[in-house]
Amino acid sequence: MIVSVDKLVIFICAFIQCLNLSVASHATQFVTYGSVLKILNTDYNVRLHSHDVKYGTGSGQQSITGTELKEDINSHWTILNLTSASYQRGQPVKCGDTIRLQHLSTKKNLHSHHFQSPLSGNQEISCYGEDGVGDSGDNWKVICSDDVWNRSNSVKFQHIDTDAYLSVSGRTFGRPINGQMEIVGVTNSYKSTEWKAAEGIFVHPSQQPLKKHDEL
Template sequence: MSCLRRIIYLWILQVLYLSQNVCGARHKYVTCGSVLKLLNSDYRVRLHSHDVKYGTGSGQQSVTGTELQEDVNSHWLIKPEMGKECGRGELIKCGSVIRLEHSATGKNLHSHYFSSPLSSNQEISCYGEDGVGDTGDHWVVVCSGDYWTRDESIMLKHVDTSHYLATSGRTFGRPINGQMEIIGVHSSSGAVHWQAAEGVFLHAPDITAKHMHTMHTEL
């Protein structure tokens, strides 16, 4: 990630933080254009990436789980699937297809049929340049209601391989010592549940306040 890109990214987060406006029920939803951290409900680690490549498998940028709450490398931007659009602050419907762009490096959360390095499950990586990748970046939001809410645990199902985003519980050595392996698994049982944690949540007008546009942040 270039120095200029990092400065711009941190500046945007600061502006959004200073623009917070606490307002009602809209803040319970996860929305398009929001930047958030995803917390694994079972192992209590946050989905994380960094400019460290796997030494096996695809050799792409690694994805891990970290116990650190404050790490800036755990922010993910919610985007629509390729070829589609969604408005800033539009609610994410259960069953919709999204992409998650790693904010610090501009690569998308990705999977494919390579084996993961520690448990030999399916590898999860970050792929693409400046937010542009391929269909391996597509994930279905699996949740129980009409829309993804911040207080519920959801699953993310990979479109191309039908595997669920999960953690194996195994941890890496150097250079990412102590961080947990993130994998794809074929079953919806196990450590496959994720919850929206800290982030910048954008909100467009809703049916109760069509004249308002609010943003709420909990970095």
């Protein structure tokens, strides 16, 4: 059978387009540096959250809570790289990487230290720094079972300075953050320490602008 040049060109273009779509679809499976997303605790179904409300005890720093509200704009976090100076924006976060989670609204970093949390007496989790500049207490190790942080799988965040794991105590606050859950650091890596990427804007290396894949 003889195939015309025009039909051959159409076939090749269609094949390339399908290949590009396949690569793009594969890329969207991963959490990448520069992305802005919400992070969901799989045990309590709450999203990691912060706001301009300070703890009344402990460090007195900006508080961290867990909220059930999917639409709350104060649950957005930017993924920042600390592992390699040569990383590219949009590069997948590797398991074992050291990252910072910067709160989008207040520009402070997810932080921990040896203060007691206000409700359960576990390790306090707070927000610290200015415009992403903080200290070593802002550094977290991504623990997962694959080579990279897959959006469909859960991960753990281990605090570099204290070895504590980011967790939810299950206790809730009263005013002014009524009903929001206490976020803590724990030594037991199996105690409500599983987190998944939820809604967000995910950046990929071949794209200069942010590419939106889910509702913010």
